[in-house]
Amino acid sequence: MPQLDARVPAGPIAGKWDRHKFEMKLVNPANKRKFTLIVVGTGLAGASAASSLGELGYNVLSFCIQDSPRRAHSIAAQGGINAAKNYQNDGDSVYRLFYDTVKGGDYRSREANVYRLAQLSVNIIDQCVAQGVPFARDYGGLLDNRSFGGAQVSRTFYARGQTGQQLLLGAYQSLMRQVHHETVTLFPRREMLDLVVVDGRARGIVVRNLKTGEIERYAADAVILATGGYGTAYYLSTNAVNSNVTAAWRAHKRGAYFANPCYTQIHPTCIPVSGEHQSKLTLMSESLRNDGRVWVPRKVGDRRPPEQIPEDERDYYLERKYPSFGNLVPRDVASRNAKQVCDDGRGVGETGLAVYLDFADAIRRIGIEGIRDKYGNLFQMYQKITDENPYETPMRIYPAIHYTMGGLWVDYNLMSTIPGLHVLGEANFSDHGANRLGASALMQGLADGYFVIPYTIADYLASTPLPKISTDHDAFKQASDAAQRQINALLDVKGTRTIRHFHRALGRILWDDVGMSRTAESLTRALAEIPKLREEFWHDVSVPGAPDNLNQSLEYAGRVADYLDFAELLALDAQHRRESCGGHFREESQTPDGEALRDDEHFSYVAAWEYTGPGQRPELHKEPLVFDEVHPTQRSYK
Amino acid sequence: MRLKLRIWRQAGPTAPGRLEDYAADDISPDMSFLEMLDVVNEGLVRQGKDAIAFDSDCREGICGMCSLVVNGVPHGPDRGTTVCQLHMRRYKDGDTITIEPWRARAFPVVKDLIVDRSAFDRIIAAGGYVSVNAGGAPDGNAIPISKAIYEQAMDSAACIGCGACVAACKNASAHLFMGAKISQLARLPQGQVERASRVAAMVHQADAEGFGSCSNEGECEAVCPKEIPISNIARITRELVKAVWRGGE
Ligand SMILES: Cc1cc2nc3c(=O)[nH]c(=O)nc-3n(C[C@H](O)[C@H](O)[C@H](O)COP(=O)(O)OP(=O)(O)OC[C@H]3O[C@@H](n4cnc5c(N)ncnc54)[C@H](O)[C@@H]3O)c2cc1C
Ligand code: FES
Numbered sequence: 001m002p003q004l005d006a007r008v009p010a011g012p013i014a015g016k017w018d019r020h021k022f023e024m025k026l027v028n029p030a031n032k033r034k035f036t037l038i039v040v041g042t043g044l045a046g047a048s049a050a051s052s053l054g055e056l057g058y059n060v061l062s063f064c065i066q067d068s069p070r071r072a073h074s075i076a077a078q079g080g081i082n083a084a085k086n087y088q089n090d091g092d093s094v095y096r097l098f099y100d101t102v103k104g105g106d107y108r109s110r111e112a113n114v115y116r117l118a119q120l121s122v123n124i125i126d127q128c129v130a131q132g133v134p135f136a137r138d139y140g141g142l143l144d145n146r147s148f149g150g151a152q153v154s155r156t157f158y159a160r161g162q163t164g165q166q167l168l169l170g171a172y173q174s175l176m177r178q179v180h181h182e183t184v185t186l187f188p189r190r191e192m193l194d195l196v197v198v199d200g201r202a203r204g205i206v207v208r209n210l211k212t213g214e215i216e217r218y219a220a221d222a223v224i225l226a227t228g229g230y231g232t233a234y235y236l237s238t239n240a241v242n243s244n245v246t247a248a249w250r251a252h253k254r255g256a257y258f259a260n261p262c263y264t265q266i267h268p269t270c271i272p273v274s275g276e277h278q279s280k281l282t283l284m285s286e287s288l289r290n291d292g293r294v295w296v297p298r299k300v301g302d303r304r305p306p307e308q309i310p311e312d313e314r315d316y317y318l319e320r321k322y323p324s325f326g327n328l329v330p331r332d333v334a335s336r337n338a339k340q341v342c343d344d345g346r347g348v349g350e351t352g353l354a355v356y357l358d359f360a361d362a363i364r365r366i367g368i369e370g371i372r373d374k375y376g377n378l379f380q381m382y383q384k385i386t387d388e389n390p391y392e393t394p395m396r397i398y399p400a401i402h403y404t405m406g407g408l409w410v411d412y413n414l415m416s417t418i419p420g421l422h423v424l425g426e427a428n429f430s431d432h433g434a435n436r437l438g439a440s441a442l443m444q445g446l447a448d449g450y451f452v453i454p455y456t457i458a459d460y461l462a463s464t465p466l467p468k469i470s471t472d473h474d475a476f477k478q479a480s481d482a483a484q485r486q487i488n489a490l491l492d493v494k495g496t497r498t499i500r501h502f503h504r505a506l507g508r509i510l511w512d513d514v515g516m517s518r519t520a521e522s523l524t525r526a527l528a529e530i531p532k533l534r535e536e537f538w539h540d541v542s543v544p545g546a547p548d549n550l551n552q553s554l555e556y557a558g559r560v561a562d563y564l565d566f567a568e569l570l571a572l573d574a575q576h577r578r579e580s581c582g583g584h585f586r587e588e589s590q591t592p593d594g595e596a597l598r599d600d601e602h603f604s605y606v607a608a609w610e611y612t613g614p615g616q617r618p619e620l621h622k623e624p625l626v627f628d629e630v631h632p633t634q635r636s637y638k
Numbered sequence: 639m640r641l642k643l644r645i646w647r648q649a650g651p652t653a654p655g656r657l658e659d660y661a662a663d664d665i666s667p668d669m670s671f672l673e674m675l676d677v678v679n680e681g682l683v684r685q686g687k688d689a690i691a692f693d694s695d696c697r698e699g700i701c702g703m704c705s706l707v708v709n710g711v712p713h714g715p716d717r718g719t720t721v722c723q724l725h726m727r728r729y730k731d732g733d734t735i736t737i738e739p740w741r742a743r744a745f746p747v748v749k750d751l752i753v754d755r756s757a758f759d760r761i762i763a764a765g766g767y768v769s770v771n772a773g774g775a776p777d778g779n780a781i782p783i784s785k786a787i788y789e790q791a792m793d794s795a796a797c798i799g800c801g802a803c804v805a806a807c808k809n810a811s812a813h814l815f816m817g818a819k820i821s822q823l824a825r826l827p828q829g830q831v832e833r834a835s836r837v838a839a840m841v842h843q844a845d846a847e848g849f850g851s852c853s854n855e856g857e858c859e860a861v862c863p864k865e866i867p868i869s870n871i872a873r874i875t876r877e878l879v880k881a882v883w884r885g886g887e
Contacts, residue, residue: 052772067693067752068759070799071701087779123775130775132768132828134791141782160792165700169795173767180763188756211748240695274668279676280697381698384719387668387727450772498683500676545688549650550749553689 004257004608004623007411008112013629014094017116020412021455025462032057033183035461038205038220040192040247042069044164044442045425046226047171048449054178056454061218062175063187063207065242070172073228073240074445077164078285080146080156081442083121088145092153094118099630100151101440104330105405105433106582106598107632108263110606110625112412113430120447125157127450131170135159146287148438156439161285161377167442171449190216191555192247193483195223195254195421198475201464202251202421206479208487210555213548215480215487217471222420222457225251226449229404229426231264233563233570234515235507237401238270238283244559245566248408248427256416257608257621259409259429261566262574265436265583266516267402268334271385272354276504281400282385284357284378286438289327289334291362291371292395294318296355300345306356306394317341324638332435332583332596335399339516342398349396358394399516403441405432405583406573409608409623413456414448417608419464422457424448429606434582487547490557495540499553502537503560506567509533514571517585523575530571534564569609569618576620579603591634600632639665639731643678645690646738648747651754655747657736660690667727671714672697672704674726675737691750699723699863702798705805706751707738712802712861720800720863740801742810743848755801757847758815765839766819768828781827794822796864803858809850814858816840817870820877834881837874 009020027035035058039050042064050062064072084097097118102109125143129135135157136144145154159166178184189210196204196217204219230245231237252258269284295316297309317337319326327334338355341347348354363371368391372379379390386396407429414422414430425445432440513526537560545551580589580596581603589597606623641662648655662678669677672694679689695703699720706721708714713721715728729735737751745753783791795818803814820837823829829836852871859868 048772055771066695066701066703067755068702068799070759071695071703073696073701075701076696076698085778123773125778126775127770127772129778130768130770130828132791132823132826134788134795134822134826135778137783137785137788139785141784142779159795162700162796165798166792166795173762174770174772176759176763177767177769179759180765186759188759240701241697242695275666277666277669277673277677279670279673282698384723384725385670387725454772494686496684498680500680500683542683542686544683544686550691550752552691553683 004621006623013115016112024459027458027462033059036220037222039224041226043072043074043228044445045449047175048446049224049453050184051174051178052450052454054183060184062184063190065191067188073243074168075165077442078161080158080163080439082155082439083125084118085122088154090153092155102630104437106435108581109431109433111629117431117447120451121443124446128170133166133170194479195251196475196479197254198469201419203469206483211550215483217476217480219469219471221466224422225427226424227427231401231404233567234401234510235503236281238281241280246559246562249562249566253611255418257409257610259606259608260406261570262584263405263434265403266335266399268331268399269397270400272396272398292357292359294327294355294357296341296346336516338399354396354398356394357397403436405436434584490543493541495542497540499557499560505533514574517587518574519587523571526571530568537564573607642734644736647750651746665726669726671724672722691752693752694722697722702800705740709736712805713863718865740805742804758799761840761843764843765836787825791822791825794818794870797866802861806857806861811852812844812849813852813871817874818866821870821873834884837877838881
């Protein structure tokens with residue numbers, strides 16, 4: 001089986017990045033404007049990359065689906081961003097952030113990348129403050145911190161409950177400044193439909209102009225994808241509704257390996273599904289578990305309202321099973337347990353797919369005002385959506401898909417297996433292993449964009465012969481014809497069922513069989529059902545409207561079509577990984593107490609899949625994981 | 639419940655538009671307003687008819703993408719709420735709801751309920767930022783910022799750039815949008831160096847885009863989903879006056 005080389009620089013971990021920065025080639029300032037770089041995506045990763053590269057003088061083309069770069073999904077992040085500033089003097093350090101992240105990822109990430117991330121985390125905060133990002137301050141006027149899961153120090157910086165918004169607006173404003181300086185050109189309302197590869201190198205993209213329907217071609221010297229995660233494969237998730245795997249998937253079909261697609265994160269505290277009509281799920285910050293107690297009725301099928309269930313007929317199952325961590329067990333453990341009690345028939349609410357998060361004790365302890373101070377906006381949001389008053393009756397919560405650790409494989413320079421194609425942010429697989437810690441995605445996106453890619457892309461550009469090419473090149477023609485053919489094919493089905501019907505059906509398969517816990521049997525079932533559903537889709541989907549103007553049905557159909565392909569890889573990866581780790585729980589592989597049991601002997605590697613053609617089994621490549629610094633151990637929360 | 643909808647349909651930027659009638663059946667009070675439209679659209683798609691085009695993304699009130707005028711009010715009847723967070727329990731069986739796009743000269747209709755708000759991006763490009771390149775920033779704690787200043791800056795920074803303020807204003811003025819950004823940066827130490835040039839450039843750009851002037855009616859504040867107060871607009875005037883003074887020095 002072929003092995004992958006991540007090209008991690010030699011030497012002690014703490015000096016790798018500095019040394020690498022020195023050894024990489026540079027592009028002379030006068031030459032930078034001669035290089036054209038495409039950046040797809042304007043979330044934290046894409047906006048920070050495009051603005052930084054513009055500042056350096058490159059000619060940058062920036063693409064996104066929304067009508068403005070400021071609306072990328074990153075805007076919705078609430079909680080905060082980690083950084084090893086140690087402003088609290090509580091023992092934090094670059095090494096500790098590195099350690100926590102490797103451990104939190106259940107020893108399935110690449111040490112060198114994580115170390116660099118921890119190092120750069122401190123620069124991110126400085127950069128954002130300089131941009132005017134209003135991070136929370138304490139009474140002395142210094143930056144404030146809160147605590148997050150998986151860490152014993154306070155290192156999370158935040159801007160009320162809108163950290164993602166404020167960080168993204170900082171990056172967006174820097175981006176718009178470069179638009180003003182004409183180093184960056186914006187292409188909003190564009191959807192990337194293909195990657196153009198010439199002589200083995202990424203040299204451009206083909207997009208659909210979502211306003212006019214036109215297929216457009218753009219050539220460049222290198223392409224950067226920062227197109228976010230694939231959580232919406234599950235239909236219902238906390239992600240924005242236009243999130244998709246299309247750009248990454250089509251790059252995969254052109255030769256970029258897809259790594260660890262089965263590593264998905266399920267967040268335990270979301271507002272439960274209320275009915276078939278539901279289009280997305282809303283996250284309730286996990287900070288609520290500091291004061292809320294999770295419970296379900298002891299008896300199966302107990303339909304009484306919560307206030308009529310006496311104390312001794314309630315099961316505070318997290319406190320019962322994990323006496324030392326209680327309600328604060330990590331996300332994956334809390335999620336799996338909620339599913340378990342609901343599968344046992346003890347779930348609450350109309351659908352039976354929810355558990356209570358009860359604040360009655362906390363209210364008795366610190367009063368309604370105390371709770372309002374801490375969680376007022378969350379309680380209000382909950383009430384808006386459910387029409388229930390959580391001060392009086394327990395919240396109902398249920399897990400939902402939230403983040404995807406898997407993504408396109410990249411080396412230490414964030415370059416994929418296609419030379420010239422770089423992948424940043426949630427779209428790559430690199431730093432979070434099998435489970436991401438809270439407040440670490442924002443950190444990674446900005447580290448990639450502000451501080452990694454500006455260096456590594458120069459090395460690529462300076463050391464690669466890049467003859468000028470035009471969009472008349474055969475490869476562009478071939479890619480745009482292929483995109484057009486797919487569009488026509490979707491419009492030509494003229495079936496009877498809606499796109500949403502298929503997306504919902506796919507979501508159900510993935511949630512049931514490739515969700516919070518997975519078995520050999522469930523995965524075999526999913527792998528049989530997904531191709532069947534895909535067949536049906538291509539025979540019976542109804543995609544109305546025309547190709548040559550704004551057509552949201554067509555956009556949606558393209559994304560669902562790609563998910564129907566991608567889902568099979570997701571299930572296949574989950575099937576091949578016969579161990580549990582982080583967010584990937586194989587029921588066959590658990591400790592006697594029901595915790596995730598890794599199999600380091602057989603699975604301590606990154607699984608990177610190569611596309612081998614339609615209907616062909618993808619080929620598995622392995623990047624062995626070596627732990628020189630942090631010694632893998634079994635996690636325990638008892 | 640069953641509702642009667644009157645929805646603005648317009649095939650393209652230059653095509654004529656008109657209100658068309660639709661029935662929304664089987665609407666549950668737990669649905670959000672946009673999920674109600676999803677249901678209507680599913681019905682249309684099933685019949686092979688063109689779905690009603692409308693913008694949305696986060697569906698939790700933060701991205702600023704959704705942009706519907708509901709019975710004459712941008713984002714609908716609930717104060718401090720985007721239309722994606724509006725729920726159908728606000729309505730009762732038999733209600734008629736009229737749904738239209740933002741209307742403003744600077745926001746041309748793209749299709750149906752979707753408008754082009756790129757003028758907002760160009761206002762920010764004109765000066766709505768602090769000019770710092772990546773790398774080389776001083777330590778984040780080098781300049782303490784009082785909690786009060788932080789809170790005020792954050793109140794302004796909460797703007798989601800949806801454009802409801804423009805849609806509600808009879809002059810289609812962008813002053814609340816601009817005022818929010820100008821105030822945020824004027825309050826923070828980092829925003830001081832470019833304070834004068836920023837306000838001048840942004841106001842100039844807004845004029846060029848065809849946004850109207852502000853006559854202090856306060857409709858913008860009333861519909862702002864983030865409840866950004868019009869005191870942010872007064873700030874523009876103060877900053878402009880200061881800019882002129884400084885320019886004369
Ligand atoms: C509700 C919620 C709360 C969260 N809270 C936190 C938190 O508190 N802390 C934390 O660290 N993380 C948090 N996360 C995770 C974090 O927000 C994301 O992982 C991160 O923002 C992803 O950033 P990104 O730049 O990689 O991609 P995104 O922000 O997802 O941006 C993707 C970009 O790519 C564009 N794009 C996508 N496909 C295409 C295509 N085919 N063609 C053209 N453009 C395309 C989009 O238009 C968009 O501009 C949260 C996530 C959610 C859902
Ligand atoms: S869809 Fe994002 S604010 Fe309404």
